[in-house]
Each structure stands twice: as structure tokens, then as C-alpha cells.
Amino acid sequence: MVYEVIIGVEVHAQLRTRSKMFCACGTAFGLAANTQTCPVCLGMPGALPVINRTAVEMAVRTGLALNCAIRSHNRFARKNYFYPDLPKGYQISQYEAPICENGWIEIAAGDAKKRIRIRRAHLEEDAGKNIHDTGTNGSRVDFNRAGTPLLEIVSEPDMRSADEVVAYLKALRDILMYLEVCDGNMEEGSFRCEPNLSLRPPGQKALGTKVELKNINSFKFVKDAIDYEIKRQTKILSEGGTVRQETRFWDIERGETAVMRTKEEAHDYRYFPDPDLVPLKIEPEWIEALRKTVPELPAVRMRRFVTEYGLPEYDAGVLTASKALADYFEACVGLYDRPKTVSNWVMGELLRELNNAGADVTASPVGPERLVSLLRLVDDGTISLKVARDIFPELYASGKEPxxxxxxxxxxxxxxEGALLAMIDAILEQHPAQVAQYRSGKEQVLGFFVGQVMKASGGKANPGKVNELLKRKLAG
Structure with a gap:
């Protein structure tokens, strides 16, 4: 039997605040273990948390970008469970009164658009990190991450395939990065996703047993894990078995999911309001002020690039996937009003060098002004297009002007004209058979002669001028 796949996703986005959710400790990644801790994030008796205002602002701005309703009254709760990386024995989160609710974003689903509903987005603190070194008798805990502000974004189960999940995650990540509230780094754990997947027979309204997938740090592994899990559950159900509700992790080496633990329900955590934190009230004036800071988002900007600049949808999609890249493109077009030409160079030569260097466009040594200077050298006939492309790697690496x-x-x-005619005369004299072919109607032979002139000139001949002079000579 072919089963219907039902998928929802929980995303934990680490907010780009300088300090933690409830204390003044820093949030920098990669520092020595347990150097960014204090009595508050270590859960010492008597330590009192204080809400990070910037984290609240980032949550509100994200909620607005995701078309959510912003709760004017919300509060924090204690999510109780015991694990070595949780110093307090509970996690401060939001439960009954999340800060953002009932939103949506659109994704591309084949040739159509599909709306994915956002159930809620709420603030919480991160846990620490367990370190399991091989060859040792025990594990260690690094609490640097404990207390780091997270925004958990929970979708409705509206996705039906791994491709839709990847499209949703990419769209969500792009929005968060446009807002500059999350750096989107999956490898460092600042953007963590947990798909929840179940299968049901076609026509059945009740959902099947849900399995949560964890330990996934790339879009490729998201797709691989979901595809594997669909096959695994299909096999179980087709053989008359029962899918167990559990959390499974993606084993990269084996290319399969494996049991991590049985899946908990909300009542297992014994949520209750945090007595150390008063309810948070967000005034409508504050919400409206934050609404004005939401930038033009990727989907809107993409449509504008198509209509305003006449770009193909593919170009517009590539250029607007990154806010910095879209800004770079528009800075170039502001100096050089040929959008498609700029798009070709940014997507081709510039992105190739950036990818080779593993760098972002913000670190590009070739700014908009230098790229435009190179394009103008082609326009005014100083160099050919081929030469411009050939010298771009040096332009990128050297820091020199074009x-x-x-x-x-x-x-x-x-x-x-005189120098070019001398080369052309010599080449025509050396190839009488090709001259006869052209004059008999085989005009495609012109390309052969252009190539010969370019070769003779070491690639320096003006191709437009060469074409013009060749046609004049061959017509005589």
C-alpha cells in the first residue's frame, strides 16, 4: 500500500544576542568549555533570571515576518526533566502562552506555491552540551551554551515529502537571516531542525504514530533521513506491524535512523509557570515600532527582482537567497544599469571565487565598484569579454584595480582597423578553401575566421570589429 506522508517540523533558531536569555553571560561560539557561565545559567540556588529584551524584540520581529499574531500577554514556564546538560533540572520555556501564534510562510511545491502554517514560535533557553570522548571512562558537560536564547518555531503537519520539508527549512532560514536574528549555521547548531513524521492510509483522517528525527545538521541529511524513515515505516505497516512513538537520530555513517529514546508527551515535562519571572506584556505600540524594522523579505524581493529588473526567476532566486548578495547586486545595478549582465557576473565569476574561498559576499575583495569598473572596460572596447573573464580570478585575489x-x-x-585588416588579409590568404565555402553560402565559416584572428592576436582583437571587417572583406 502507498501511504500518505504527514510531516511537521520543529526548528530551534539560536538568536544573535550578545548575552544569554536570562543572564549577562556571552554567547560566542567555540570558547573554552565553561568559560561563559554564571550562577544564573548554572542554576545556583537563589540566582534570579532577568528577561533579555533584545531576544524578545527578535522574537516579535520574527513572528511578524512569519505572519504570526503576537500575544500582548505571554509568560514563561518551567519544562521539567533531568539530563546532565540541564543544570537547573528544568528548562525555562513558554508553553500555554507563546509569544507568536498562527502564522504561515509559502514554499515552492513543484510548479505551485504551498502555504505552510506556523502553529507557534516561543522563546526558551538552550541546554548545555554533553561531550562523549572515545577512550575515556565517562562524559563531560560544557555549560557555555546553557541559557543561550532560542526561538522554537513549530509548524503544522502540512508537509508531504522530504523535498517540501527542505524547501520549508530553506525559506525559514532565509527569513531568519534576512532579519539578522539568526546566523543559520547548521553545523554549529544555531539552526536545528527536528522533523516529526507519520504515515497513514489514504483517506484516513486520524494521524498515524509520530516519530521525531534529531541529530540532523544539513539539508541533505534532512532529505536522506526523511526518505529513509518513510521507507522504514512503510515496511513496518505493510507487514502488519505497529510504528512506535519514539525519537530517532540520523546515523550518518550507516545512512539510517536509529532509536534515541521513547518520545515524551507534554504532560511528561510537568510544565508550570516560572515563579521567578512575571508575565511579559508587549504593548501594541512596541509591536508596531518593531514592525517597521522588518526588512523586505526574500520572497517579496525575489518577485521585485523579476518585475523591476527583468531577471529570470532562477536568477532572482539565487540572488535573493542571501540578503548580502541581493544588496551587492543592487549596489552594482545602481552603478551600472544592465541587470542581466550584472546577474551573470555575480552568479558566475563572483560566486565561483567566493565558493572556492569558502567566503561570504560580505568578505568579497571585489566590491560593486570594482566589478562595475571591469564591466565598463568591456563596454568601451578596452578589453574583450573573454579577457575580462580570464583576469577576474586575479582581480579577486590581488586587490588590484582592473x-x-x-x-x-x-x-x-x-x-x-589597420592592424586588424593586416591580420585578416593574412588569414584569408592562408585559407582559400574556407573563403570559397563562405562565398558559396556557408556563412557559419565566419566563426572559423573569427577564431583564427583571435588566435593570431593573442585574444586581444576586438571581436565586434573583427566580425565587421571580416564580413566586409569576404563580401568583396
Whole structure:
């Protein structure tokens, strides 16, 4: 039997605050273990938490970007469970009164758009990190991460395939990065996703038994884990078995999911309001002030790039996936009003060098002004398009201006008619058979002659001028 796949996703986005959710400890990644801790985030007796205002603002801005309703009255709760990386024996989170509710985002589902509903987005603190070193008798705990502010974003079970989940996660991650509330780094754990998956027979309204997937740190592994889990559950159900409600992790080496623990229900955590934190009231004026700080989001910007600049949807999608890249593109177009040309260079030469260097466009040594200077050298005939592409890696690596590289390498394009005619005459004399072919109607032979002239000139001949002069000579 072919079963219907039902998937919802929980995302934990680490907020880009300088300090933790309820104390003044820093949130920098990768520092020595247990150097960013204090009595509050270590859960010492008598230590009192204080809400991080910036984290609340980031949560509200995210909720607005996700089309959520913002609760004017919300409060924090204690989620009770025991685990070595949880110093207090409970996690401060939100339960009955989350800060954001009932939102949605749109994703591409094949050739159509699909709306994925957001059930809630709530603030909470992160736990520490258990470290299991091989060859030792025990494990250690690093509490640097304990207390780091998280925004947990919970979708409704609206997705029906691994591809839809990946599209949803990419769209959500792009929004968070546009808002500059999360850096989206999956490897460092600042953007963590936990798909919840169940299967049911077609036509059945009741949901099947849900399995949660953890330990997934890339979009590729998200797809792989979901596809594997669909096959696993399908096999169990087809053989008359019962799927158990549990949490499973993705084993990268084996390429399969494995049992991590039985899945807890909300009542297992014994939520109750945190007595150390008073209810949080968010005034409507504060919400409206934050609404004005929400930037143009990726989907809107993509549509504008198509309509305003006449770009293909593919180009617009690539350029707007990153706010910094979209800003770079628009800065170039502001200096050089040929959007498609700029798009080709940004998506081609620039992204190739950035990918090779493992760098973001914000670290590009070729700013908009230098890229535009190179394009203008092509427009005014100083260099050919081929030469411009050939010298781009040096432009990226050296920090030199385009004009300086062209001058040092003697790459100035030959446009002098007399010099070009001398080369053309010699080439036509060397290839009488091809001349006869062209004059008999095989005009495609022109490309052969252009190639010969470019070769003779060391790539410096002006291709437009060469074409013009060749046609004149061959017509005679």
C-alpha cells in the first residue's frame, strides 16, 4: 500500500544576542568549555533570571515576518526533566502562552506555491552540551551554551515529502537571516531542525504514530533521513506491524535512523509557570515600532527582482537567497544599469571565487565598484569579454584595480582597423578553401575566421570589429 506522508517540523533558531536569555553571560561560539557561565545559567540556588529584551524584540520581529499574531500577554514556564546538560533540572520555556501564534510562510511545491502554517514560535533557553570522548571512562558537560536564547518555531503537519520539508527549512532560514536574528549555521547548531513524521492510509483522517528525527545538521541529511524513515515505516505497516512513538537520530555513517529514546508527551515535562519571572506584556505600540524594522523579505524581493529588473526567476532566486548578495547586486545595478549582465557576473565569476574561498559576499575583495569598473572596460572596447573573464580570478585575489591588471599584462584590446585588416588579409590568404565555402553560402565559416584572428592576436582583437571587417572583406 502507498501511504500518505504527514510531516511537521520543529526548528530551534539560536538568536544573535550578545548575552544569554536570562543572564549577562556571552554567547560566542567555540570558547573554552565553561568559560561563559554564571550562577544564573548554572542554576545556583537563589540566582534570579532577568528577561533579555533584545531576544524578545527578535522574537516579535520574527513572528511578524512569519505572519504570526503576537500575544500582548505571554509568560514563561518551567519544562521539567533531568539530563546532565540541564543544570537547573528544568528548562525555562513558554508553553500555554507563546509569544507568536498562527502564522504561515509559502514554499515552492513543484510548479505551485504551498502555504505552510506556523502553529507557534516561543522563546526558551538552550541546554548545555554533553561531550562523549572515545577512550575515556565517562562524559563531560560544557555549560557555555546553557541559557543561550532560542526561538522554537513549530509548524503544522502540512508537509508531504522530504523535498517540501527542505524547501520549508530553506525559506525559514532565509527569513531568519534576512532579519539578522539568526546566523543559520547548521553545523554549529544555531539552526536545528527536528522533523516529526507519520504515515497513514489514504483517506484516513486520524494521524498515524509520530516519530521525531534529531541529530540532523544539513539539508541533505534532512532529505536522506526523511526518505529513509518513510521507507522504514512503510515496511513496518505493510507487514502488519505497529510504528512506535519514539525519537530517532540520523546515523550518518550507516545512512539510517536509529532509536534515541521513547518520545515524551507534554504532560511528561510537568510544565508550570516560572515563579521567578512575571508575565511579559508587549504593548501594541512596541509591536508596531518593531514592525517597521522588518526588512523586505526574500520572497517579496525575489518577485521585485523579476518585475523591476527583468531577471529570470532562477536568477532572482539565487540572488535573493542571501540578503548580502541581493544588496551587492543592487549596489552594482545602481552603478551600472544592465541587470542581466550584472546577474551573470555575480552568479558566475563572483560566486565561483567566493565558493572556492569558502567566503561570504560580505568578505568579497571585489566590491560593486570594482566589478562595475571591469564591466565598463568591456563596454568601451578596452578589453574583450573573454579577457575580462580570464583576469577576474586575479582581480579577486590581488586587490588590484582592473585597469592596473590590464595595463600590467598588456591586455588592451586591439581595435585599430589597420592592424586588424593586416591580420585578416593574412588569414584569408592562408585559407582559400574556407573563403570559397563562405562565398558559396556557408556563412557559419565566419566563426572559423573569427577564431583564427583571435588566435593570431593573442585574444586581444576586438571581436565586434573583427566580425565587421571580416564580413566586409569576404563580401568583396
Amino acid at each position: 585597469e592596473q591588471i590590464v595595463k600590467e599584462k598588456g591586455l588592451t584590446q586591439v581595435s585599430d
